[in-house]
Amino acid sequence: MAELFEGIKINGMTLKNRSVRSATWAGMAEDGRCSMRLIELIADLAQGEVGLIITGFAYVNHILKTRAADLVSMSRPLIREPGLVRRWKEGDRKKAKCISCNQCFQAARSPDGVYCVVERSVKVKKKG
Numbered sequence: 001m002a003e004l005f006e007g008i009k010i011n012g013m014t015l016k017n018r019s020v021r022s023a024t025w026a027g028m029a030e031d032g033r034c035s036m037r038l039i040e041l042i043a044d045l046a047q048g049e050v051g052l053i054i055t056g057f058a059y060v061n062h063i064l065k066t067r068a069a070d071l072v073s074m075s076r077p078l079i080r081e082p083g084l085v086r087r088w089k090e091g092d093r094k095k096a097k098c099i100s101c102n103q104c105f106q107a108a109r110s111p112d113g114v115y116c117v118v119e120r121s122v123k124v125k126k127k128g
């Protein structure tokens with residue numbers, strides 16, 4: 001276990017150890033924005049010496065505009081629409097089609113591996 005406590009450099013960032021708190025939705029955002037409760041939660045983790053803290057989701061327009069965050073993470077929206085970033089870049093700014101139904105978790109356990117269950121059923125209906 002001693003290895004966990006060794007520092008590491010990642011792309012210019014020095015982490016004091018090799019533990020990472022993965023992205024976790026905390027249900028503490030207010031109106032989609034960071035709240036004092038969220039800040040306190042993250043401060044507790046930092047005081048608990050977690051090496052890298054990945055925050056959970058919140059609305060991103062504001063934090064991107066103000067440069068409060070450098071990167072935006074998406075998982076399910078990109079399962080449904082692998083071309084989503086290109087679509088937005090090219091000017092079609094309609095919301096992501098993913099409806100957050102979580103059915104892709106089941107699909108990941110299927111022999112086909114992960115896919116958007118909703119998108120596939122839409123395609124089947126269209127063919128139908």
Ligand SMILES: Cc1cc2nc3c(=O)[nH]c(=O)nc-3n(C[C@H](O)[C@H](O)[C@H](O)COP(=O)(O)O)c2cc1C
Binds near residue numbers: 076
């Ligand atoms: C099918 C599927 C598999 C996932 N696998 C992992 C995983 O292996 N490790 C992990 O930390 N998060 C995993 N996640 C969580 C995502 O990385 C992400 O944090 C979560 O889906 C919320 O982001 P989203 O609203 O953009 O989907 C998975 C999510 C989905 C839908």
Ligand code: SF4
Binds near residue numbers: 098099102105117118
């Ligand atoms: S199955 Fe549901 S949650 Fe998963 S990508 Fe498709 S619409 Fe989104």
